[in-house]
Amino acid sequence: MRYFITLLSLVVLAVACTYELEGEFFNEIDLTKEPQISVSLNDLQPGATVTILQTVHFTFDYSIDPGRIKSFNILIDSAHGVSGNTIQNDSGITLGFDINPGDAGPGLHNLQIIVTSTSGTGSIADVEGLEQRVVVTSWKLNFINDVPPTPVVTLSEENGYLKVSWTPYTGVNFDSYVLGISRSFDDTQSRVFKDSLTTSFIDSAYVGGYIKSYSVATHTITGGSPTGTALTNGSFDLKYDIRMSDTTYLFTWNKAKYAGPFKNYYLSVGINDVYTISDINDTSFRYDPSEFLFGQGQFASVVLNTKDRTPPSFSPMAYVVTDAYLPGTKKFNANFVAYNTTINRVYGFPIDENTLRKYSADLDDLNDALDPRTSVPFSGPTGYGPVDGVGIKAFDLETKTVTDQLDIASMASNGTIYGINSITGASNGVVLVYFLAKDVFQQTKQHGLIYDMVNNIVLSPVTVDYPGAALSGNGKYLRVGSNLYKNNGSFFDIGWTLPNPSSDFRADNPEEIICHVGFTFEIRKSSDGSLLRTIPFPVGTTYRTYDPVKHILMFSDNDDPTMYKFIDIESLQQFTIHALSGAALINGNLVDSHQYFYKAIK
């Protein structure tokens, strides 16, 4: 009995019921009730058409819990994506974006806004982000972005004025014509015409004389536009011709092209002579200089004045430098000239047959010496340009003919030309003239001399050159090199410094020259090249050439004669003088473009 009870209790415990879990909760989600949304594109109903004539800003409102938004896609023709910005608001999302005329070609296109969000059903798949809702809304876009044709620009004359005409563009996206007016080298102006029917413009300022460009750009609302251009052909030259018989110039220039804006021709010669010619057909003027300066040309210019000459710089101007050595003065007769073919200038020099003797030295040595690229006397300051296209021509003043390239050999043999050479710098060249004297050459091996124009005597052998490339711009550089030394007590100044050396040039009547471009002299001993003295010549200083035996120059920082500085060369025996910087002030008769840098006063 006991064992039975024991066994029974064990069985009861073994088969005792254990709690079993049961029950479930199923969430019925009514998928037929989709969340209500509303979409709005600029208050346009889906399917509406929007005209794109210029950039249009769209706002797209989508009412939904902003947190449910996964992405926006703005597509044109289901391909071209447009970027936008979203702003959350109380009712949902506002998407802002721009459609530009360049986003599609002309015509109708489909705009789709695809909003992808979570489904919002609350199901497990929804909250896990695996259930999405995609809403696609479409509108039509009508792009009007035709590209206008390139305007054809033509120039014609109307009532004496230049008329610019162009082909019109009347597309609905027309914005304006922009007329660009520019000279070929400086100013540019523009005018805007908002009327598509305006297709011409009268330029009341252009008289001719320089090239002017007229460009017409047809602008559309969308911006960029093709441009047509037309150019005037406007050259304006001034030429002169020298009549030796009466030492006058005949200036001729181009006729003004348009009579409408023409006012007059304004001709100036030298510093003081000004002439006004109001007849548009009168394009020449004979100029009779009151005085010719030896070795000094004349700067002449002619300006085409217009009636509305504002600013004055717009008026075309032509100029020449009449730098011939006219034999008009009676102090000497020039019978040799150097002719620079690059700048088309003629330089004349008087040669005293009694002083200059025929050169008969070795021609090879002479050529070497004359070549600035190889000869020592020419290897001075850096910046030398090679001799480039410069010929040497002889100009016979009696016959008024110019011979071609001077042949050194023939020059040496014919006994007529004793030696003329010209060189130029790299840019515009200047002339170097040599007068070769046998005795001097033999003594010094130098190929040049300093010639006293007043007395027609050779003072010393010297080399003069103009390394034009040494200074920027049109600055010329003068170096008076070689062995310049006192010769038998005769007076000489540095390189024919005086613009108008006169017979009464004496110590009690010095020539005074104002320096307008600074430079510096160095005086060195020729024997060992040691620097003896440096003489600055700053802008504004004056100096006087003097005629004492013991002094060659007197300098002054002002007009006070007591401040003159004397250079005593008596004891130097030999020295060289270099103008290290500045323009060719002291030899202005050779550096004609710098005439205005000094002014002779007496």
Added chain:
Amino acid sequence: MLRILFAIIICFTCSCSLAQSRIYFNTGIGTYLMDDMKTFQAETASSLPVRLKKVKSFPPYVNYEAGFDVKLGSRFFVGASGSYGSSGCRSDYQDYSGSERLDQLWKYKSIALSGGIIQKFMNEKLLLRYELRSGVIFNHGTLDYRSTLGTQTSTQHNDVHSRNIYAQPTVTATRRFGPIGIDVYVGLNYNFSLGKVYDDSDPSGPYFGFFNGTPIGVDWTGLRAGLGVSFLFGK
């Protein structure tokens, strides 16, 4: 556990020859406090993407007990007993796209020593026993999580265990019919020491706890009431 049970039975069979003894088998209903496990269930459910509904939460359920006691004198007795019970908790969510389910199923087995006094009525045909039981509860549970999304299902299963110490004052009325008695009892089970819950696969590993790290306990505290049959032996 079985060893302990056999030891008790051997003690009982030996004692039967010494004094009046009684064995009993009871079946009843128990209510279970299970505060920690309910909170644990709620915390776990809150970490899921959808809101689960608690469809079962440790409801009262049938429990069983068996024991014996031996009279000491005319009014006192001592004895031993064992009991078994179970309950569980389920949180569930299902929709057309998937389901989420959290299940807890807990069983306990306890052994206890008891002692009390007997009050006799109706010429000893009706007996009232006032006793106090105290012992150890061995808890075994399973924690199951199942997630289904579309055709993909993932599950997680843990077998866990813990131990409690409890006391249960109980009043039992017995109507005697000869050596057989019909028992009606009511008691209050109180778990005054809740052991930490460990995974069976890693008994020395980390215990289960709340999000804040506080350990959870399986609290079977609750009322116990039921019927039973008892057999009297001896003089």
